[in-house]
Amino acid sequence: MKKVNYIVGAATVVLIVILSFVGSRRENGPPGYNAAAEMMVSGVVEETRDFFCAVSDEQGTHLVLRTNQGKLFVHLGPARFLRTQQFVISPNDQVSVIGTPVHYQGQDAMLAREITRGNEVLILRDHQGTPVWKR
16 A cells, blocks of 8 residues: 555656646747837847757747847748748848847847848738748
């Protein structure tokens, strides 16, 4: 009988640990787009980076943008999507970005909805923040 109690107790502890882990992952998951907090920033691209990103859950394209307020990390979208749009962003490009500010993994950043370079405009999300690559 003692052995059954130990097994039930151990199973209960394991279940509690698993459920608390799943709940904390949901709370600390990637930030969502908040259209009510939308803003525009302008600056010069310092660098572009493609790497696996939890925001898009795949290989994503990101910018380090130098603004008057300092450097800003900008999440654009999946690298595969950007390649199909033939909108190449390079260091030293002057751009304007409309998006929503987020704080993710200890860093202030922005989820981009639209990026403009000169007369070229790339739409990444609709006005509600739904990514166009998911349509």
